[in-house]
Amino acid sequence: MSQPTDQPSNTGRREFLAGATGVAAATVVAPGVFLQSVANAAPRDTAVSSDVRYGMLIDTSKCADGCNDCVTACDKENGLDMLVKPEGADDELWDMQRPRWIRTVKLRNNLTGHVSTLPMMCQHCEHPPCVDVCPTGASFRRADGIVMVDRHTCIGCRYCMMACPYNARSFIHEAVQFKLTATPRGKGCVESCNLCVQRRDNGGTTTACQDACKQGAIVFGDLKDPNSAVSQAMSKYPTVQIRADLKLNTGVRYTDV
Amino acid sequence: MKKIHYREWGIDSPRYWGLLAVLAAIVAVGGFATLYMEHEGHWVTGMTNQVVWGTPHVFAIFLIVAASGALNVASIGSVFGQKMYKPLARLSGLMAITLLVGGLIVLVLDLGQPTRLIVAMTTYNFKSIFAWNIYLYVGFLAIVAVYLFTMMERKANPYSHGVGVVAFVWRLALTTGTGSIFGFLVARQGYDAAIMAPMFIIMSFAYGLALYLLVLMFAFNTDERPLGDVLLRRLKNLLGVFVAAIFYFTLVYHLTNLYGTENHEFEAFILRDGGVYTWTFWLGWVLLGMLVPMGILFHPALGMQRGAIVIAALLVVIGGLSAIYVIVIGGQAFPLSMFPGYTVLESGYYDGVGGLARHYAPALPEVLLGLGGFALALLATFVAVRILQFLPASLADEVLDPHKAN
Structure with a gap:
């Protein structure tokens, strides 16, 4: 809902x-x-208007192996880099518990052996399973297509994380000591990529990951505007959705996977 | 059937208070474990961003499922008219409430924001089966409380059948809702199966009856109340049939999964390559939880020995916890099939690199919280049977008069 x-x-x-x-x-x-x-x-x-639908096109052929710029930029934009590892936490376990809103994944095609690298984050589905299962409606989809979490009504049940096909969400496992005004965060809530919603609401036109990508692999914009850069790019190349079989109509699309 | 008299549990005071003290201590330890986890955050648990539901969920779901199953004994009496079961109904209703409360408390205390329970009770998304479950759980408690009243207050006795029918239908809905928590998860290979709902119902029949039998036999034995062989034979045979039904559903669940190629990797994980999950499946769920108890319960000699029945019921409980562990944790440990036809070579977020399972090892506070919920359910049961008339004074064969029953 x-x-x-x-x-x-x-x-x-x-x-x-x-x-x-x-x-x-x-x-x-x-x-x-x-x-x-x-x-x-x-x-x-x-x-917020449904006249726009924000989304992204990721040109996997441009995504450079070993590059982590989008991840670093996301961490900085949303204050994830201010995270302090709890004293006494096991390094390995902590790495599985710390939040990640975007990450890079390297894949090999089992048949052809072709290797590609791509960033994965919340796919901002039109029909998001995380929104369907959230008991309080804290996980919601804005009229402009951004899927995000209302941190005031999230009870931390993690059912959205069970439902997400993309492993896109993080649960805040620790007390948050430092955070940015634009990105309120708190222990016991779930969070994920919100397409830099603070930029949207303040008139910004880009996302942090897009700005950081030197290869220009990430194009962000309004999917409903045929003249937007993202729509133009999508009309030129064949694009795919990850787990298209689920028919979620994702707002993030990929080329050359 | 002779008139049934009910009497408070008459176990002598030192043993009674000793028992309560032990259970209260376990509850207290569970409480401290919860405070620790809530204060520090979930980083002190074994849960991660990949395995988000851990051991507390295993205990909570087991108790919730068993709660609806514990009510079956009462339903058999008042809904299906089996007179021999009627004297058993009060304890059945009581345990349905106490087990559910124990399970729900564990579930709530494992939330990231347990203090926001009021939000969960006032803000609903009705497309979520979780939101429906909140109604189903609270409604169940209310209906069973009324059901107990109609059984225990003579003037309300005539309504007992009607309320019993409502409670029975409600409990079927409740367990359907609990099973659907997993059945509705399209993203994960181990879930997303409609069979989850009926399988959870049949699991509830067995787990609830096993716990019921254990409490009944313990309470009667310690109080030296007669518990006749005829009744016990019926109950243990019923348990055997329920366990056989779980066996059937387990078989169908895995066979149907094995038929579809898309599920082969998941089935290989659970049945062959999953390490601790494979062991828990074969040893806990199948061997200890189903085959051995069935062997005992249907054995002509062993099946009539009380000690053997107790062991069989305990094994069903262990098998139940194993089954829920495999479903809840095993289902998450198996990586999401995000890129079919591809192998994940590297990932910044544990996306099943090389097809490897996600890591989870339960931390002590999680286990203590789960055990605390168990102890709380038992504590509430033993307090209630001590102060109110839940237990029949005798369940001897001649009191129940089985030849004229039904």
């Missing part, structure tokens, strides 16, 4: 917060230091 995020349900609260933050922004804490800038707040007043 997708949450109707295109409804201006919280307008009053948002206006209040925007006003309050505005006052705060005007408050000089120290010379040259402001509490919170609201310079980019305008787009937040606009309801």
Whole structure:
């Protein structure tokens, strides 16, 4: 069940917060230091619209073996690099418990032997199994196609992680000591790639992984706009969905797998 | 059948309080383990981002499944009119409640955010079988409580049949819901099978009856109440039939999986190459959990020995925990089939590199939490039978008068 995020349900609260933050922004804490800038707040007043559907095309032929730039950029963008390994945690086990919103996978075709490398992350399905199974509706799909977790209503049951065919989600196994304002995170909740939703809501047009990819293997944009770079690229090349058999109509597509 | 009298459990005080103290200690240890896990976070458990449900889920699901099965004894009496089972009904209803509460507490305490239970109770996504299960569990507790009232309050006795029918139908729905948690998971090779729901129902019949038999025999033995051979023979034969039914469902589940090529790798994993999961399947689920108990229960001599019946029931419980372990953990340990036709050479997130299983080893706090749930269910049962009249004073053959029963 997708949450109707295109409804201006919280307008009053948002206006209040925007006003309050505005006052705060005007408050000089120290010379040259402001509490919170609201310079980019305008787009937040606009309801998310289903006129757009955000998605990605990943050109696997351009994805360089051994390159990890997209992963590093994602970690930095979302504050995952601020993670502190809990004292006493076993290295090997901790590596399986730490969050990863994007990772690189190297594959060999069993028949042809062809080897390819590609980044895997939340595929932002039109019919996401994680949204279907979430008991509280915390796992939801925005009108613009972004699948994400409402951290206020996530109870940490991990059923979405059981349901996701892409192993795309992470459970926060430890107390979060440091986090970014734009990416609130907390122990006991589930999280995953949200196509840099903070950039979307502040008028940004790219994702961190796309910006970081020197090979230009990642193209992000509006799948519903025929003139967008992603739509143009998709019309030129044959694309595939991972686990297309599940008919989830993913928002992330691949070429040359 | 003579008039049945019910009496509080009369075990002498030192033994009673000793028993409660032991169970309370296990509950307390489970409680501390939970506080530790909740304070630190799940990194202190063996659970990872690949195996997200661990040992607490095994215990919780076993107890929840067994809870609905424990109610069967009452249903046989009041829904299907088998008079001999009627004196057994009160304990059956009681255990249905206590086992369910024990299981649910384990489930809730393993949440990442257990304090948000109120969110789970007030915010629903009705496409989620989990959300439905919240209603099914709470409804079950309420219906069985009313059912118990109709059995224990003479004026309400006439309603017992009607409420019993509702409770029976509800329990079928509940176990269907629990099985469907796995049946609805399209992404994983080991799940996504409609047979999960009926298989869980038949598992509940056996696990619930095994626990019921153990508690009944323990309570009657310690209190020196007569428990007749005729009744015991019926109960143990019923347990044998239920275990045979699990055997059938296990066979069909794996045979149908083996038919489809897409499931061959998963079947090879569980049946042959899965290491601890293969061992748990053959040794725990099949041999100790089904073949040995059936051998004992249907053996002409062994089947009538009380000690042997107790061993058989204990083995069914061990087999049940093994079965749930293989389903829950084994099903997750087998890597997702994300890229059919490809071999994963490297991955930054353990995507089954070279087809290897995902790692999971239970941590001690997880086990302690699960055992705490078990102990809590037993503790609540023993307190209830001590202060209220759940147990018949006698289940001797001449009291039940089996020749005129039915």
